[in-house]
Amino acid sequence: MTIDKAHIIDILRKFPFIIHVTDKGETEVLWMFEVLFSIGGVELPFLMHVKRDMSPMKCGDTSPLLFVNKDLLAYPHIMQEGNLCLHTQDCVIWEDRIRVEVEAVCEWIERYYIGGEKDEHYEDLVVNDVLINGRKVQFYYSQTNVTFHAGDYGYVAYTKISGNSKIESSVDTYLIQGMARHDGVQSHGEWSELYKSLTHAQGLFVILSGSPSHYGKFAMSNYAELADLCTEEQLRFVYEKLYVDKDKFTPVFWGYKTPNGKQRWLISYPDESQRIIKGQQVRNGGKKEWFPVMEDLKMHTVDAAECSYNQFYGRGKFPELITDKKIMVMGVGAIGSIVSTTLVRCGLKDITLSDFDKKHPGNVCRSEYLFATGKTEKIEELKTILESISPYVNVTIVKELHQVLKHAPQSEAKIIPELLDKYDIIFDCSIDSEMMWALDQVKIKAQIVNLSISNKANELVCAFSPGICDFVTRVYTDLINSDAGDMYNPEGCWSPTFKASYNDVQIMVQYAMRYMVKMLNGDMRKANFMVKEIDESLRLIRW
């Protein structure tokens, strides 16, 4: 897989649109060539870097071969060092690598240099993030309920959500909770109540009049460059908070809007030893006045990424008819915990968990619980897990619901609908037949979905209200021939349970949920069904 300079030149000269190739020397790690492209009457030179001692294969997204022209920085896909950012296909021999990269350069010249094409989707600014006190810093933010505009300024509330020390160097991750403009108007992120309520530190924000960037791609890296985008009032505010008030307000969040109006932040930590804004005295007639002036100082910027609900779930989620509902999961064993995490990973914003059971080590192998948390109430641990998965879910836990449903005296029977009517969908994964019957008896607006599984996860049964109890009884009595003699008996107790692994349960639940969601969303006729493996395929058997 090695190649020499002469062979590279030989390959390049065979392309009809490369009219000149010159050897431009070498370093310890690179060979360099000047390559002149001629396309559509346009001649354009690139310096081609080839990494020596590397195979033609890419390392991550980095190709062993780069095309550089610093005069093209204003064009799309040209990075700060002038190199073209091309996402080319994988290759395993040098001849293919060179051909693929050269053809990609040609396409780029035609589309962007000659054709003047602009990409429709917005790309975040390239920020050169630095370590703050020896640690990487990552901020996440969401869009907020109140939009602030150019000229606005005030305070930012942010909170640390993790301090990870395992990725490259140590990383501290923060979340921007919200902002308070100088006049008191507040703007909150979309986060769940939990994340909104975490204790917070304060920084400062300034909404700039434009994008703090060069060529719309590279974030500014010097405070003096920001001067034209700030008002005097904003600079005075920052100066006073950083250098006059005793409280420590850092970092500074420099806000700007994307072309489609979305809020973005460039975040910098002012150096404690040097002032980023200085007061400049001038004489106005007989009066002495001062004006804030941004200093020619390097900005210590850190990484910030938008994490709004739509971005967070951009890769895939359940339809809004599910995610915007209030859902209760009754019984959070293997099925219930998987249903809960799936709902939350698929965008659910409001979930209530109900169970009375405690988590034992034996539960961990086929549910969503963790061993490391020790003995816990299942609903309490699952609440923590769900809140750790999504910053957008509000989780409520109810422990005694089964007591109320099954044992409420007649005189208090009306409290049951009151308790349940706040939910749109109730997943009953409790396998409590008495409760299943009790739920069938009450008139509530919620759609009840009953889920259960047979021994060895041979069948999963899904039933929709009304008439769940009769259906489930019929199926388990007449259709399911489970091997009751081959159950798992945990040592030390008489509580036989079904045999099935996490994989067995997951695949059945996920397959069922795929169709359950289609039915609840109206994409498919709602009908009770059973999932069963037949001839090495999962089958959806609908009634």
Place this chain on the structure above:
Amino acid sequence: MEEFNKKEYLEDVLYSYAMPHVKDQTDAYKAAAERLMGAVEKHYGDKVIKTFKSGSIAKRTSVNIKFDIDFVIAFRRDSFGTLQEMSDDVFKFLDNYRKENDDIIDSYVKKQKVSIGFTYRYFDNGVQKEIPIDVVPGRELRQDDYEETGNLNLFFRESTWGFMSDEGSSQKTNIEAQADKICGKNDERKVIRLLKVWKKCTGKHVKSFVLELFTLKAMEDYDGPRDIWSMLEHVLQYIRDHATDTSCHLIDPGNTNNDVLARMDSADRTTLKSEMDNMLRQIETWPEYIKIAFPENREHKRKKESYGVRTGMQVPLPPTGKRFG
């Protein structure tokens, strides 16, 4: 694991839906119908040639859930000026009948396509019961030809979006010829009863008469095994292959001009075909799917040796040790 026996299972299904299990109920139905027939004959006197039971009970194709009882009033040609007068008059009579009978606590009379629905509600030892009776008034085609031909003209009431209008047309039929067509055909009857189980238990909207005629037609040239599964499978395949076939005709034995299949909506024919196709494919890959398509009537299951916990439970719940979460 023991292989599922489709034949045995289907025989058990037929057993569980047998009418003798609900003898008390059918006796009550028949008694109510006969009482009503007597009242009709008394009221109309010479205008009536005869009254007789028809429908699935008469044809012995009924199953013991959601069934009704039908009877026909054969009127003389000169009894009424028009068929509509005949139908309206019978409706009026039934409406008065319910008002004048003290033992009927409440009843409901409604105009249907060719019949008049009469739901007889009464108390039996303090328990409210219901008997649905379909009364079909018909008039002979020509004066005094009924005894010879058995032909009747029915008033076919138009419906708009399910609402019956007073407008209508005549429809010739021969109810006795319809019943004769199935006479002595016990195998066909079994298949028809199973198809009715499928229709009723899975909530299908296809007319029973279509399923009945399809069965009779499919079995005309059938020379395969005479066990219930082989015959049912053959009929299901026949319906799948012919439901959308425009050259296939299902002629009403009571009126050779009435092609019951041609009168079916094309979308309904396609649905019927795909339902048969789906059912056959499901059964092929998983024979126990039959239990879903043709569930046994749990009230009257054949008694088998069992230690089932459910035995004797008034409110059946799933057996323990089978259902997990």
